[in-house]
Amino acid sequence: MIAYITVSGMILAFSAALSWKFFQLAKAPRDMALRAVTLCLISAACSFVLAIPPFAGVIGSLGGPGAPRLVQNLLVLSMVYWLMCFYLYSAAADTASGNRRARREATLLAIAAIALTVTTAAAAGHDKGGNFRGANVHDPALAAFYLTANLYLVYALSMALRWTCAYARASQRPLATGLWLVAVSIGAMATSCAIRTVLTALLWQGRTVPPTVTLVSSLIIAIAVPLFLVGFSYPGVATRIAAERLRRQHRQMYRRLGPLWELLNEAFPEHTLDRTPTEQWRERLIPLGMHRRYYRRVIERRDGLVRISPLLAPAQQAQQDKSRWADDLADQLCTALHREQPRPASAQAVAVAMPSVQSLEDDARQLAELSDAVRRRVLAGSHQID
Known part of the structure; x- marks a missing residue:
């Protein structure tokens, strides 16, 4: 029951955040930074929804046991790529400059995506599916899969964390509050990915790792993703609340x-x-x-x-x-x-x-x-x- 409420709440939160971003994008369709944020949230929402057992089961039946893991990780990599693009376009002097930097980062994303696809195909014969805790990381193909995904995530999240902290220090509330929440969530995700990179290397070499460490890395991700969504949504929600408060005050004064x-x-x-x-x-x-x-x-x-x-x-x-x-x-x-x-x-x-x-x-x-x-x-x- 708790899991059902959590999933429903996350879907509702993603729907509300995306609806607001679609509304903003409709008013400013040429805003590349806003487009990047919207695509980042779309990737995050799809990654979360497609990991739910009914959808993951359909993907697994079509592409094999490792297909759900591949799709989810590709979407997560896409999420952090578009997060970087948001800062690239925000800091760029013009759209052309932002596009050039985004294309350079897209090359790294493409290399990582190809590596994930190849390693998933290489492990197809003995891959039982499952997430990081349930995967056989002793297998070289799966170990390469997780090393590639986590190394790219650590790189992209570290870059995004640096830009987020810089923008948060230069911003005013409520934007600064939302950016600090995003920074905490990005830092938590980067930490979890770094932990998983070390765990993958140890398991690949045949070392034993306490299950608690793996569980903690998963819990960090489970907490960081909702916090990331809250941080992105906070400035808009706070602004709307303030606008509604002002509207209510004006209504009262109008009647007086x-x-x-x-x-x-x-x-x-x-x-x-x-x-x-x-x-x-x-x-x-x-x-x-x-x-x-x-x-x-x-x-x-x-x-x-x-x-x-x-x-x-x-x-x-x-x-x-x-x-x-x-x-x-x-x-x-x-x-x-x-x-x-x-x-x-x-x-x-x-x-x-x-x-x-x-x-x-x-x-x-x-x-x-x-x-x-x-x-x-x-x-x-x-x-x-x-």
Whole structure:
């Protein structure tokens, strides 16, 4: 049951990560670094899925006992190759330079892949299949297979680890956090591959190796792969969480500004920035729709206050109790707007309800306090009527 939950969780995690990368790649199809990351995750996902017994059994029935091991290792080598390509393209001055370096690394990958295929074919007559713990590494062909795979992995992972640490030191959170997680996972995988290289050489020479050491190397890989996926996914997930938190804050501020918006919009409907009717459902489905409505409402309300400010400024300047500025200004505002002619005479506009720090968010909070005061005044008026 635990194994089933683990496998299902990993498949779900790979699906989510790949969906996000496909979405990013669709928006930037010429981004070679992003393409390399996507191919790296595809290789990792295929390596994990094809190692599951039902799929491994099908591959074994078609290609022989050693075929599942060959396919999985080729995919793992492909994963670390594309991981290196990500850094090669990221550090390259242009795409052509990145392509040249990627082709040089592809030559080493091709040599390793050919060696794995040849050694698998050489061991076909007496290969019983299985993973590293179950394989007969005393056989020269299988020993050469694992030595080739692990040596290439140690090389590629060491190069990727060096670049990952360099990028992590130069990055800011949350990207730096994700890169450090990736660095830990890459370091763990490189350590496991180095251990397996030594174990393979010892077993090939007829030495005995404690089963615990082999088990530990397998456990390191089992932990490192999910950590690798988490590290790659962390920056995007953290960014989306932060974006959703900001969207929720803007939604709350948008609603708080409602009473002030209704009051000023009734008096100055010409200040509405977007008077073209749009479908509400479409506006709500657009990710940036909430931010657009929020900023529009803030700007519209500030324009309305600037318009009415000549009638409010004298009373506001005479006000001494700063703790009740919002309630007093709301009273003045409602009084001025409910005159028979609410439009002020042509006079110089003055600052009304201005925040101490000049920023859009601080301006919105100041307007929200005034809007809260307008809401309290409206509620108090309705209770008096009742």
